[in-house]
Amino acid sequence: MSAEQHDVVVVGGGQAGLSVSRLLVDAGVDHVVLERDTIVHNWADARWDSFCLVTPNWQCRLPGYHYAGADPDGFMVGKEVVEWLAGYAASFDPPVREHTAVTSVRAHADGRGFDVETSERSITAGQVVAATGGYHTPRIPRVGEHLPEHVVQVHSSAYRNSAQLPPGPVLVVGTGQSGAQIAEDLALAGRDVHLAVGAAPRFARRYRGRDVIAWMHDTGHYDKPVTDKPVAERTQDRTNHYVTGRDGGHDIDLRAFARDGMTLHGRLLGVQAGHVHFAPDLAANLDAADAVYNGINELVDDYVVAHALDTPSGPSRYEPVWAPPDAGDAPLPAADLAAVVWATGFVRDYRWLHAPVFDGAGHPVHLRGVTPVPGLSFIGLPWLHTWGSGRFAGLERDARHVVAELLAAR
Missing domain, CATH: 3.50.50.60 (FAD/NAD(P)-binding domain)
Structure with a gap:
């Protein structure tokens, strides 16, 4: 045939x-x-x-x-x-x-x-x-194999709501768009949330009276072809900026999450001797995300000045509402966890x-x-x-x- x-x-x-x-x-x-x-x-x-x-x-x-x-x-x-x-x-x-x-x-x-x-x-x-x-294909780090059997593990693509996870603390790994929004979803549901913070950048939802996406559209920033970017930035694997459209749209501020009770950690390193270990990079990751946030606001400021636009003014720099303790990031007892949500992307x-x-x-x-x-x-x-x-x-x-x-x- x-x-x-x-x-x-x-x-x-x-x-x-x-x-x-x-x-x-x-x-x-x-x-x-x-x-x-x-x-x-x-x-x-x-x-x-x-x-x-x-x-x-x-x-x-x-x-x-x-x-x-x-x-x-x-x-x-x-x-x-x-x-x-x-x-x-x-x-x-x-x-x-x-x-x-x-x-x-x-x-x-x-x-x-x-x-x-x-x-x-x-x-x-x-x-x-x-x-x-x-x-x-969902990427689930094999470090999960070292967690206790009672810890429920789901990838972000399989997460639906907090009710599908057993009672107890939840560790969310990754702070791209999915990880940051799922961490917020769990926190709003009253869950005890631990968040392993990566190198994802962030930007403001609104600035000077408009959605920042609209500003970036007007500046032509999002029309620049990838071939005009530095070679180091020409990758499909860069993590997207975290922000949300939930409830009409607002910033996602991980520091505010911590101020309000969420526990932030650095990047997940591994599980040893019954404890989850994290890299000592939490402060650096938060600072880097804020620097991107501030830089994008400054681009908007420059555009407003260059075009003599009549817009509301506003501070272009974010003022941190929380800072990691100087003592560093203590290991987390793995037995204390009820679940892990892997917001670790795809292969x-x-x-x-x-x-x-x-x-x-x-x-x-x-x-x-x-x-x-x-x-x-x-x-x-x-x-x-x-x-x-x-x-x-x-x-x-x-x-x-x-x-x-x-x-x-x-």
Whole structure:
């Protein structure tokens, strides 16, 4: 039996894959979108109950479908994001094949097309777009194997609410967006929270009368391509700034968490002799996050002055409300813990993609999503082109570029 044939195969049915599909539908290009689960399932299945966007709703812009609700400066909660994306799919009826896992993609030896193996059938494609994003398999440090058996361990992608964890102290490891917001969620539920603080930066939710995201948009900061950044900063693995859109949006201030009763620690080092040990870097990590916060506010100040804008004034520098004790970070008895939430990110998994397009760290090598292998592209990756890549803010621009390149190469 001959293989099924399509001009383009899109691997992944999230917002990135749907964006590419919309543009291919508009161009009249034969294609299929292969999704191993259901479309946009991560938004419904891998978020905690109080999850909401950290970028304002007006940045939710996909090809042919921009946010048009009543709260453009607000932050959609998880259920609203799922509904919005379901509305997007319904608006153009993409050729999505759900519950179809892609197990292998190989380029033809003559460079003309690809063999795509799936859990259902074989497909021959002229071009392939990998739209699986950059976050695949939950990363859970093996140090967890040294914790007592009674300690419940969950990854941030499996955390839903405080009630799923047994009574007692909870250690949250990691202070990217997920870790910081989950720590706040647990604290608001009255839990005894320990937080292992990493090197994630932060920024103000609002400054000088506006959301800081809006200021950064106006300054063009988020439109700068990654190729304009220093080589050391050209990585998909940089931790995002922590802030929240919860309850209308506000700063996340780890020092305020500590002032109000949360116990902060440095980076998690390991578990030895029944104790959890932390690096002596808590003060340095808090200072570094505050420096980024202050620096972004200063960028806004400079923009306001340069454009003679009439805005509310405000101190550009954050004044710490708490400082770590001079005595340092004492080990935490592991037996005292009831649970650990690992907000430690994800590892990439491209084992299904057999193509010479990866660097030594396992990142796809590409220019704005277009790889050196003819007909193979990526979409939805962090820093695919700009800060907005991989987020709603930059996805439409990225998708239009990738599809334009596909059409030009046909």
